[in-house]
Amino acid sequence: MPEFGCAPDVVSYNTVLKGLCDKKGAEEALELLHMMADDGGGSCPPNVVSYNTVVNGLFRDGHVDRAYSLFIIDGLCKAQAVDRAEGVLQQMIYKCVKPNNRTYNCLIHGYCSSRQGKEVARMLKEMSAHGHQPDVVTCNLLLDYHCKSGRCTEARKMFDSMIEKDIKPNVTTYSTLLHGYATIGALSDMHGLLDLMAGNGISPNHHIFNIIIYAYGKGGMINEAMHIFDQMRQQGSSPNAVSYGAIIDALCKLGRVDEAMLKFNQMINERVTPNIVVFSSLKAEELFSEMLNQGIHPNTKFFNTVMCNLCREGRGKEAQSLLDLMVRVGVRPDAISYTILMDGHCLAGRMKEAMKLLDDMVRVGLKPNATSYNTLLHGYCRARLFREMLSNEVRPGIVSYTTVLQGLFRSGKFSEAKELYLNMIKSGMKLDIFTYNIILNGLCKNNCVDEAFKIFQSLCSKDFQLNIVTFNIMIDALLKSGRKEDAMDMFTAISAHGLGPNVVTYHLMIQNLIKEGLLEESDNLFLATENSGCTPDSCMLNSLVRRLLYKGEIMWAGTYLSKIDEMKFSLEASTTSLLISVF
CATH class of the missing domain: 1.25.40 (Serine Threonine Protein Phosphatase 5, Tetratricopeptide repeat)
Structure with missing residues (x-):
């Protein structure tokens, strides 16, 4: 190809790799793969297809050890078993399987993650001894290690060394070092690096914008932070929760709550979900008091939105304080307000608090609805609650019954669950497929496969609209009970019901x-x-x-x-x- 003035790309190499593997030449393919990798990631580094092609070829040719060596090191490092991963490396070398930069980078990343600096240095020496020089991935790993250890000076030396060795920094290189500078408040160093980045034609991404906004905000330079915030939009990057959080936090710390509130409202209007930083910065009571002072009267829906976000962040107690604040400022909580807070307590396992809210709800004259009870039923399944629904003239719907049914099966109360679903059928309640799936699954999990199979056959005879979950429940149960032919017949019958296997x-x-x-x-x-x-x-x-x-x-x-x-x-x-x- 070079003779004709064109250089082979990775697709060309992958075609050759596949051809070699198809002809049982996996070892030759492995040599070619190493040649591609040993080029330092320059003209044509291997991609995932290259590795997969060779791995498959090695397995087919019986070279299991070599195939494992291509990906097991990475897997072990990610599983934080770096010592074992290095053991695999030594076996590779012993078996004359030549490791490459990717192999060493996996190990260096593993040692960096576990903060083993001496092992990192040793691995770099070993890498060099085997004829491999650090590439941009290696350098980025070392930069990150130094920055997270608070050694930004050493990180900058590493960065300058990259330039000297013609290792071109990428956007990850810059963002790593910028984050290090931002963390220690080295703004002048950050400015210099930003200028260098721009001079090298690298545009900031979302992550870099957020780093700069955070750094300026932390340093009290709110005007500069706001300028970057606006510049972010001009360059086509919409601010996210992190961007807003950094701005709002900085404004609040400077006492500029009114501006923080404007940003908060802008955030809500743009449908950006507030994160924990925003709610920590904008203390609920101060936020809403300021709104009232400015003549802004938040309604129940607004309070409910904020409470819902607090509960999602696991801050149920603060959401409870917000409910109390609603009452103090004359905003009447509705059933949704209480249900949101009940759900927050249930998610945190605070069932007593959730139950107390149900009592409070009744005490203030609000009648619990089916949704209120379903929220509690999802927290735990108790017959007292179900009877209470009936005594309060709240007619349980299919969702309520199904929730109780699922809770009974999950808690091992099989006889109660069976009694309930039989009563549901006798009462003429129209069951949907979701309810039937719970019944079938509950029966199968309790070794009542024959009974479940009869219900399934009954549904089929009535042309009931089944779904693939129904088939999966039954196939799984039939296989586990040794009824393989029945399971195969059921698998074959899926298409006859207008469904496809998932x-x-x-x-x-x-x-x-x-x-x-x-x-x-x-x-x-x-x-x-x-x-x-x-x-x-x-x-x-x-x-x-x-x-x-x-x-x-x-x-x-x-x-x-x-x-x-x-x-x-x-x-x-x-x-x-x-x-x-x-x-």
Whole structure:
């Protein structure tokens, strides 16, 4: 290609890699991959397709150790098992599998994350001894390590060293060092770096804008912070919760609450959800008192919005104070106000406080509705609450019944749950598919598969509109009870009901085929999964890998391991542990 005046790109290399692997030349493909990587990420560094192609080829040719070495180090480092990852590196070297920059960067990142400075230095020396020089990724890792340790001077020396060695800094390099300067308040150094960044043609991203706003705000330079805030918009970046939070926090600390409130209102109008910084800065009582002083009278809906956000942030007690404030300033809380706060207490497990609110609600003349009770029922399932709904002339709807039913099944009260759903049917209540799914799942979990199967068949005979969750519940139960033929028949019948299998359905069926040792059939069904447009998720792939490794089918597991890497999923801890034991 160079003879014709054109340089090969990564697609060209990947085509050659695939050709070599298809001809059982995975070792030659590995050499080519290392050649691409050893180029320092310059003209044509390998991409994820390059690695996946070679990994698959190595597995097919039986080179399991080499295939593992391409991705197991990264997985171990992410699982904070850096010592074990380095053990794999030493095995690579012992087996003449040449590590590259990516391998060393994984280990350096692992040691940096665990704050092991001596190990970082040692790894850099070892990297150099094996003929590899730090690249921009390596330098960014070291910059981040120094900055987070408060050593911005050392970080700047590293940055200057990059320039001297012709390692071009990227936007991550600049944002890392800028954040370090912002944290220690070194604004003059920050300005100089920003000028250098602009001179090198790198535009600030969202993260960098927020760093600058934070730095100016922290230093009390609110006008400069506001200027950057406006400049952010001019360059096409909309301020987010972090941007607003930094501005509002700075304004409040300077006593400029009126301006902070304007920013808060602007934030709400732009549908930017306030974060914890905003609510910490704008103390609720001060905020609303100032609004009243300016002739702004917040209504119940406004208070409810703020309470809802506080509860979502886990600040239920502050939301409770806000409810008290509403009463003091003459804004009458409604049923929604109490329900929001009840939900906040339930989420935090404060059931006594939630129950007290129900009593307070009645005491002030508000009649609890079905939503109020459902909120509490989701917190815990108690028959007293359900009877109370009836005594207060609140007719439970299907949602209320279903919530209680689900709570009874989950709490192990099987007989009570069964009595309830039988009464629901006898009373002529029209059950929806969601309720039936809860009943079927509850029966199956309590080893009443035959009874569940009869209900399922009854629904089919009545042409009841089932969904794929219904089939998944029954297929799972049938497989676990050893009724594989019934499960297969049910899987086949899905299309007859106008439905298609989802990732859970395929996962159940493939897992069973692997369990039965039908590996080719499981592989074919996995291909059918992808061809049907149903994308495998991380849970499914990790589970299949573990199932195959347990059976000792390492070659087959490799296919799914490479798929995990290709889709940029993470190895789950249990998968990583099993890989270590096998390796």
